[in-house]
Structure formats: C-alpha cells, structure tokens
Amino acid sequence: MTQNIDDLLPEGLEDRLPQSARAAARIEASILHVLDSTGYDRVRPPLVEFEAGQAQRMAGEATRGQFRFTDPASLRTLALRSDMTVQIGRIAATGLADAPRPLRLCYAGQVARIKGDQLDPRRESLQVGAELVGTDTAAAAAEIVQLAIASLEAVGATGISVDFTLPDLVDTLAKAELPLDPSQVEEVRRNLDAKDAAGLRKAGGEAYLPLLYAAGPLEDALRRLDEVDAGGVLDSRMDGLRMIAAQLGDRARVTLDPSERHGFEYQTWFGFTIYVDGLRGALGRGGTYRIGGTDEAATGFSLYPEDFVEAVKADEPARDALFLPPGHDAARAQELRGQGWRTVAALDAADEGRALGCTHVLRDGQPVAY
Amino acid sequence: MTQNIDDLLPEGLEDRLPQSARAAARIEASILHVLDSTGYDRVRPPLVEFEAGQAQRMAGEATRGQFRFTDPASLRTLALRSDMTVQIGRIAATGLADAPRPLRLCYAGQVARIKGDQLDPRRESLQVGAELVGTDTAAAAAEIVQLAIASLEAVGATGISVDFTLPDLVDTLAKAELPLDPSQVEEVRRNLDAKDAAGLRKAGGEAYLPLLYAAGPLEDALRRLDEVDAGGVLDSRMDGLRMIAAQLGDRARVTLDPSERHGFEYQTWFGFTIYVDGLRGALGRGGTYRIGGTDEAATGFSLYPEDFVEAVKADEPARDALFLPPGHDAARAQELRGQGWRTVAALDAADEGRALGCTHVLRDGQPVAY
Numbered sequence: 001m002t003q004n005i006d007d008l009l010p011e012g013l014e015d016r017l018p019q020s021a022r023a024a025a026r027i028e029a030s031i032l033h034v035l036d037s038t039g040y041d042r043v044r045p046p047l048v049e050f051e052a053g054q055a056q057r058m059a060g061e062a063t064r065g066q067f068r069f070t071d072p073a074s075l076r077t078l079a080l081r082s083d084m085t086v087q088i089g090r091i092a093a094t095g096l097a098d099a100p101r102p103l104r105l106c107y108a109g110q111v112a113r114i115k116g117d118q119l120d121p122r123r124e125s126l127q128v129g130a131e132l133v134g135t136d137t138a139a140a141a142a143e144i145v146q147l148a149i150a151s152l153e154a155v156g157a158t159g160i161s162v163d164f165t166l167p168d169l170v171d172t173l174a175k176a177e178l179p180l181d182p183s184q185v186e187e188v189r190r191n192l193d194a195k196d197a198a199g200l201r202k203a204g205g206e207a208y209l210p211l212l213y214a215a216g217p218l219e220d221a222l223r224r225l226d227e228v229d230a231g232g233v234l235d236s237r238m239d240g241l242r243m244i245a246a247q248l249g250d251r252a253r254v255t256l257d258p259s260e261r262h263g264f265e266y267q268t269w270f271g272f273t274i275y276v277d278g279l280r281g282a283l284g285r286g287g288t289y290r291i292g293g294t295d296e297a298a299t300g301f302s303l304y305p306e307d308f309v310e311a312v313k314a315d316e317p318a319r320d321a322l323f324l325p326p327g328h329d330a331a332r333a334q335e336l337r338g339q340g341w342r343t344v345a346a347l348d349a350a351d352e353g354r355a356l357g358c359t360h361v362l363r364d365g366q367p368v369a370y
Numbered sequence: 371m372t373q374n375i376d377d378l379l380p381e382g383l384e385d386r387l388p389q390s391a392r393a394a395a396r397i398e399a400s401i402l403h404v405l406d407s408t409g410y411d412r413v414r415p416p417l418v419e420f421e422a423g424q425a426q427r428m429a430g431e432a433t434r435g436q437f438r439f440t441d442p443a444s445l446r447t448l449a450l451r452s453d454m455t456v457q458i459g460r461i462a463a464t465g466l467a468d469a470p471r472p473l474r475l476c477y478a479g480q481v482a483r484i485k486g487d488q489l490d491p492r493r494e495s496l497q498v499g500a501e502l503v504g505t506d507t508a509a510a511a512a513e514i515v516q517l518a519i520a521s522l523e524a525v526g527a528t529g530i531s532v533d534f535t536l537p538d539l540v541d542t543l544a545k546a547e548l549p550l551d552p553s554q555v556e557e558v559r560r561n562l563d564a565k566d567a568a569g570l571r572k573a574g575g576e577a578y579l580p581l582l583y584a585a586g587p588l589e590d591a592l593r594r595l596d597e598v599d600a601g602g603v604l605d606s607r608m609d610g611l612r613m614i615a616a617q618l619g620d621r622a623r624v625t626l627d628p629s630e631r632h633g634f635e636y637q638t639w640f641g642f643t644i645y646v647d648g649l650r651g652a653l654g655r656g657g658t659y660r661i662g663g664t665d666e667a668a669t670g671f672s673l674y675p676e677d678f679v680e681a682v683k684a685d686e687p688a689r690d691a692l693f694l695p696p697g698h699d700a701a702r703a704q705e706l707r708g709q710g711w712r713t714v715a716a717l718d719a720a721d722e723g724r725a726l727g728c729t730h731v732l733r734d735g736q737p738v739a740y
Binding site: 007008009010011012013014015016017018020021022024025029032036037038039041042043044045046047048049050053067068069071072073074076078080087090091093094095096100102104105109110112114115123124132135137139140143247293321330337341342343344345347348351355356357 | 448507
C-alpha cells in the first residue's frame, strides 16, 4: 500500500471509521427519533445554496466563514452550508410558508466551515436540531430546552447542564432602567461579553458592572439580576426563565450568565448552551430568534455531537457476526438475517470467519459459537 | 412573507419537504440495514477533500465535474465530493489498510456536482452503497449484485432489472481474438459505445460489428458473444456472468450489453446497471474495479435513489398524531411516546390539534380520536 500526500485529508476534516461511524449513526438516529416523536417533521435542505440568500438570513457576517465558490450555471456565488438553522428558516419562509403555525421542523446533516477555532479545530461536523417556527414565548422555549435535554438523555448522556442567557439584555436595560446612548450600547455589550470590568467603566457602563457578577446557579443569578433591574423591565424574562427551569425539574443543572452574548448574536430574548459531564466544550445551543427576511418568531436548538461521538464510541456494544462457509444455504442465511443475525459470507475457500471478526459459524443450518 | 431572489435555490438543488424527507430517510435507513446485516461496516468520509487526492483515485477527468475552491488553511484546492466510492477506496488504502480482507464497507451521504445533465438535472443527490475491498472475483460480483437487489427489495421496489456489461471487453478481444493496433482501440471502443456501425467500420473495427447486436436477454446475448469469441478468451467472463445470474434466480430480469462502457470507464471485467419499473433512469450501478493508488481489487455498487424517493413519497403511510392540550400531564405524554405515540403539545390556549394535523387528542389521560 502506498501512502503519499494525496492520501492525507485537509486539516480539520476527518474520516469516521466503523466504530465512530456506528456511534454517530446511533446518536443521530436516536435524536431524530426523539424529535419525530415530539411532532417535529424532518426536512432536508441542500448542501449548497446561494451565498446571498444565506447571508441575508445570517445577518451577513457569518458567511465569511463559509466555503464559497462560483456557480457555473448562474455565475453567482454559492456557499457550502455552515449552519442548517438558516436553511430551515428559509424553508419555513418559502416552501412551508402556508403550513399551520407553530410549525415543528427537525434536521440532521453535515455542515462545514473554512476555519476551525482553538476550542474546536474541526471544519466539518454533524448538526442535528429542531426549530419551532411561529413562536418565541417562554412556553416555546421550555419545549425546546426540554427537547434538547431529552435528545441527550436518549443517547445516554449524563450530567447535563444548561446555561441560560438573555441575549438582548443590554438593549433592554439601555432603553429603560440603565440608560445608555445608542453609540455606547455596542461597546458596553462587548465589554460585558468579555467580562472586562475596566473596559466597561471606560465605555460608560459603570451601572452594568453588577451584571459581571450575576452569573451562577439560576436562583442566585436571578436575585442579583433583580437588584440591577429596580424598575422591573426584566420581570417577564425572569419569570420565563423560572418557568423553563421549573419544567426541567432535576433533569439538568441550570445556571444563568445573563450577559453572555458569544454565539447568540442573532438570538432575541432567550439563549441557552448545553453541556454534559466529561466533555469540555458545549454540545449545543439554542434560543429564540427571528427568521431573516420574514422576521417571523422562532425558537430552536442545534446539537453538534462530534466530541460526544468520540467520547462514547468505545462503549458501542460488541456485536455477534455469523460466518457463512462456502456452499452455505442462501435461503437459510436470509432467514437468519431476518431473525437479526449479521452474516459474513465466504467468497472462496480461503476466507476464515474468525479472521473476519465473526463470533459464530453456520454449521448444519445452525449458528454455532466459535 | 416576502419572496425574493434570495429565497430561490440554485438550479438543480432542492429542499426535501417533510413528505419527501421522510421517504428518503426510510429508504436510506432500510438500505443501510440490509448492508449492515450482510456484514458491511459503515464509514463516513468528509464532505470535502483535496482535489488532487480525489483526482488520483478518479483517474483525473471526473474532478472537472466537482465544485472546487481554495483551502485557506493549506492553500491547496479542495473539492466537494461527487462520488463517495472514491473516498471509500481512500479509506481502504489508508485508515483501514491493515484491516483483514475481504473488507466490507458501506456508506450513505450527499454528493454534489457542478452540472446536471439532460437525463438528470440534479446537482446533488443521496448516494448509498457498499464496497467489497480485496476481491473482484465472480463470487464477489455475485454478492454485490445480490446486495444491490436486496437493497431495492427492502425499500419496496418492484420489477427490478439488471443490465450486465463487460467494460474491458474490447481490450481483451483486441489482445487475442480480434487483434487491433493499440492506436485503434480507443476509437473502436468509442464507436461501439455509441452503437455507430459506420464509425466502427471506419475505425477498422469490422470484426467488432457483431458486438453491436449482442445486447439483449442474458442467454441470447451470451450466445452471440460466444460466436464472436471463437478462441474462448471470454469464457471465464461468460461463466462468471452465468454464475452471477444463476444466483439471482427470478429476483431480477437480467440483460447483457457487452460493449456498454458509458459510466464504467473505471471498471475492470464486470459492470452492471440497475433499473426498477416505473422509473426512466437507472437507480444505480456497480462492478469490479481497482482502487486508485494501491491498485487493490474491489467490487461495489452505488444507488442514487432520488427519483425513487419522489416516485414513492406519496405512498408513505399516514401517521397518527396525538394532540396534548394545555396543562396536560407531561409524564403521561412521555409514557405514551414510549408506547409509540407521536405527540404535538399545545403551547398556548389558541393551538388546536386538528389544525396542526393531529388525529387524536389526549382526554383524561387517554388518546381519543378526533
């Protein structure tokens, strides 16, 4: 066998070999089953779309991270999808514009980006998620958060924690409780997101300093947030968070980092990040948003289970396999497959079942353990 | 809802809406189940690879049909995959170079190409297939043809027919039975493939004229082929075809077009195309080949079930769905999902089950038909 430069894969792009592919397939199927059984219909958008259409729905910036190329048919720029959420929004706004609301859609597929980052060097990953289109109420958010957790429970994840955030917190406070000049808002937001107290003061955001310390277990964090919000403009949001958390019971630890914005640039009042024990990075995120172009309210979540797949692949149960020797009865083999046996047929006399990973051999029409 | 140019999809690229996505998911899962139960391990190659690596394994030409772009990380050209077979060959030659042979691998995923053609304007399709690496005997070919047919049977296809071909027929005859100057071979091959009798004569291939009329039901075609092959250089191939066909029994109509080359440029002694009643185009193809780079023998098939999905999507069985009114018992709903119910929960008092497509409503903890 030769091994040369052309056998290598580009940085951040990988093959899933059988063990990993099997874990990924099981995880994808289990999550899709949860979503389907909760009324979410699967849709399948294409791998590639016009860049302009995606840019419009991604608020511009994000398409810079996409693989882009010219379409010889239209001479317009195409982009390989980097986020299926955007595509689901387009489907809701076009092909399913007339479907009754709330519209429940789910999806699973590969997405790619031109650059990995320090936390995750991958440039391709599986994205699985659900979108609830036509509503962004606390009840919608509660359904979506529960669905994300049920999805992880279904694949055997343990120690689930959810970190809530309020993506438009600064905008809301700046209009009422803690007035800011519109020119200051972006700077205050950025410094809060960076947890930079000095920067926050410099930006004229002293009043926002307590928010830096308002992160933590939900009830503690809400208490501190309440102190900042003397006028109560956040009351309905805080009630919403309590309602979502109450419905979770003890299925997940819940924390709140009210001013976390990173990854939630396009969310409206509610965002969440989801973690499981044993994995450093987030497994997914979600929240409320408005669909680009139509401005329809929506709530959804996406999971990126790559790290989880790698963490659990070694635990995939071993499987029996039945070797079918040369001259075996094909009808009997078919019958045994129908009973759940996995078979491996000899193609010539030199093939040997154990060497091919088989646990059993067919003798006189019966599977016999090696 | 707005509808503008950015809502459109590029030519040849489409969304699968729920009915179609559901049929596609069922078909993909059914085929993968057949492949898995026959000992084929799934692998998942990436969407994107270096163009040069793919070109080496695709014998060059085909990468012209791929979406290509520069990798900002390596500054080399990447290509979006257009044929997963090439990727499986790479995996067999690299990550699974040391796995025992014969090595059985399967795959399913989206592939894309820059241009559709008259027969099929699609630029993206689902490709599902299996590769048997390390062997290209008649026994290997028989397993692969049967597997392709079993895959179609599993998704409910009827009226399956298989058209065999002998891709290296001209090369074989030219070396012995019907000598040709090496400079004539390509021209003779092209004219045979185009069924062009005048062109064939002009290219000095008079002796090959009978091959133009040797297509048809397997036994008839073999008889005519035998007349051309007085010296018997094709005997082992003809025995192979008979053996493959004998194992199929009456599961498929079998024909032979011995000189058909289109689509089989990279195959060695055996190729086949598979059709089902009611669809104009081929549903898939396969055959024996050598893996680019290592020259290892292999046999495989690929199905492209897009047209089939569209043909059967309306037959997907209707499904019950249970509406969960406001204030329903969440634990009871979970229990019913565990029993196989698909639920749709009310998010506010205005939600109405029938309008959301539900067939049943939860009343006093029991599903009641509307």
